[in-house]
Amino acid sequence: MPATSANRVIIVGAGPVGLVCALSLASRDIPVLVLEANDDLFMDLRAGSFHPPSLEVLEPIGVTARLLELGIAVHRWQWRDRSEGVIGTFELGLLSDETAYPYRLHLEQHKLTPLLMDMLRPIPHATVMFSRRVTGVTQDGERIRVRADGPDGPETHDGGWVIGCDGGGSIVRKAAGIEFTGFTYPERxxxxxxxxxxxxxxxxxxxxxxxxxxxxxxxxxxxxxxxxxxxxxxxxxxxxxxxxxxxxxxxxxxxxxxxxxxxxxxxxxxxxxRVHQRVAETFRNGRMLLAGDAAHLNNPIGGFGLNSGVQDAMNLTDKLVSVIRGDADESVLDRYVRQRRTVTIENIQEQSIRNKRLLEETDPVVRRERLEDMRSASADPKRAKDIVMRSSMIASMRRADAIA
Ligand SMILES: Cc1cc2nc3c(=O)[nH]c(=O)nc-3n(C[C@H](O)[C@H](O)[C@H](O)COP(=O)(O)OP(=O)(O)OC[C@H]3O[C@@H](n4cnc5c(N)ncnc54)[C@H](O)[C@@H]3O)c2cc1C
CATH class of the missing domain: 3.30.70 (Alpha-Beta Plaits)
Structure with a gap:
């Protein structure tokens, strides 16, 4: 598809979610421009685990095979108590009837972004510009205009759509006037x-x-x-x-x-x-869209943040491709919001908050009950499977798919 300002998608942020969006669109012939404030990819130490649905959605764009070459397949996880030792071991092999990837793949986040850049580089209609700090975004009915501070001063870039993948402090979210409600934990x-x-x-x-x-x-x-x-x-x-x-x-x-x-x-x-629990009040305002940390933040216990960002990216770009090609109405993008925002609230926020409470429970009676509950759940294949379906994000992915 020849690049025009009407069909080009501008992506703000060359973190993992921005680059997954870029590769997903560009590999289906959609022109993309990625604007990144840093002068190179960031050596981000945060995320380190990929759950089965992320490996499933990244497979069609050729990313999963490369991740598997680099990562460690983790087949079980333990719940332990500091004084009592192992309370229960949860086997991810219980998922073998549910997914082609019945494990967690451990791989540093900073190894994903160079891999995505390598895949984008040969695509002529994909451009990644570093040292571009986006300062504002406006839209009319047909077009997006993005302002950025570049190495030689202010620049403007026009496109048909913008995806804010610019992390928790997202300028795209602010420009779209979207609230980001929730809370910040007192401890780092x-x-x-x-x-x-x-x-x-x-x-x-x-x-x-x-x-x-x-x-x-x-x-x-x-x-x-x-x-x-x-x-x-x-x-x-x-x-x-x-x-x-x-x-x-x-x-x-x-x-x-x-x-x-x-x-x-x-x-x-x-x-x-610093760690936050926040969800944007919507992930779309007209031609301005949000994905990843720009749309939601959660604590890292359970490894859901990057995974849900990757799942947003693939859900959104599948729909945006069909809108740009004229195969679907724009309203399909509201389904993206319904699907991903619902599971963000019902599953990701709920589970990450719960995981932290379970780990740090101070009331000795409640604590004892919870440890015994984890112990008995790990020994009961039906309950253990239910727990690994949720902890591996398969349950939330299926919930999203079921939302019309
Ligand atoms: C301690 C910790 C551990 C974690 N562990 C896990 C884990 O095991 N599994 C998991 O799934 N998740 C984990 N996460 C969460 C995960 O790291 C994030 O969800 C993930 O990095 C989000 O990716 P992103 O691309 O949306 O945003 P980011 O990685 O924040 O990328 C945003 C990009 O946008 C750029 N940018 C920002 N503003 C502008 C601007 N104005 N103009 C241009 N560019 C801009 C930034 O420079 C950056 O490159 C963890 C988080 C923490 C804090």
Whole structure:
């Protein structure tokens, strides 16, 4: 399709969701322009796991096969308690009748974006421009105009549609006048990576460790190749400065509290994040569309953020292709909003908030009940399957598909 300002889609943000949108559209002949504020791809340490529905939706655009070459297939996860050890192990093999990918794939987020860029580069109607901070977006009935600060000063770019994939602080969302309601947790979350192999102590490649104050989640990631590295995710003390939380002593103390050992832990990365639970009041205003963190934010327990962004991206671009080709009416884009916003609220927000509460429950009676419940659920194949259907996002994907 020859590029015109009427059919071109402008994507704001070259994070994973923006680049998935770009590849999905460009591989179906739709011209795309991606505008990214940074001068290169960002080495983002945040996400590290892909759930089955994300692998399913990325398959037709050729991304899944490449992810599988790089990632670690994780076949089970544990629910643990810091003093009692393993409470239950949940087998993802229970999903083998439900998906071609009955596992979680662990792979660093910063390995996905270069892979997507490599796939976009040879496509002549796909352009990615770095060092372009978008400052405003306007629309009339037929056209979008995007203003950006570029290396040589202000620029304008015209297109038929804009997709805001510009993260939690989205300028596209603000320009569209869309509210972003929810809350911010008082404590920040730390992500610490170490080469020390927790697997030799019986930790599964994903494990959640409950504790009233010092809860933690651990994951094995590929890093530079086998045996990979382990990442610890935990909540910091709300009253502590970032500098103290990331100091060697405090990090060492937190890692030792999860798995005590005589030697100190070597660390590869240390970062700290503010974490929010927020959902945009709609994901569309006319020709302005939102996907990924620009549309919703959630805490990382369960690994839903990037996965739901990827699922938004493929749902939205499938529909936008048919609108641009004249095969569907624009109202199909409202179905995107109904499908993805509903599951964001009913599933992603609900489960991520619940996961955090389960991990950090302070009331000893409620805590005991919940641990016993997890223990019995893991031993009951029917209940365990129900839990892994939800935790692997298959249930939410099916719920979205069922929404007219
Ligand atoms: C601690 C932590 C751990 C996480 N772990 C997981 C996990 O295991 N699994 C999972 O699924 N999710 C996880 N997430 C969430 C995941 O990292 C995000 O959901 C994901 O990065 C969202 O991708 P995105 O492309 O929507 O936004 P981003 O990755 O934020 O990308 C937005 C892009 O837009 C650019 N941009 C912003 N403003 C402008 C502008 N004005 N003009 C031009 N460009 C702009 C930015 O520079 C950036 O490149 C985690 C999050 C945190 C905080």
């Amino acid at each position: 979350f730390a992500l610490i990576s170490t080469p020390y192999d927790l697997g030799q102590h019986g930790f599964s490649d994903t494990a959640y460790i409950s504790h009233p104050v010092e809860w933690c989640a651990v994951f094995r990631l590929p890093h530079e190749g086998p045996p990979g590295m382990w990442r610890f995710l935990y909540g910091c003390r709300p009253d502590q400065s970032e500098e103290i939380e990331l100091s060697e002593e405090v990090v060492e103390e937190r890692l030792q509290s999860v798995l005590p050992r005589p030697q100190r832990y070597e660390t590869i990365h240390k970062t700290i994040y």
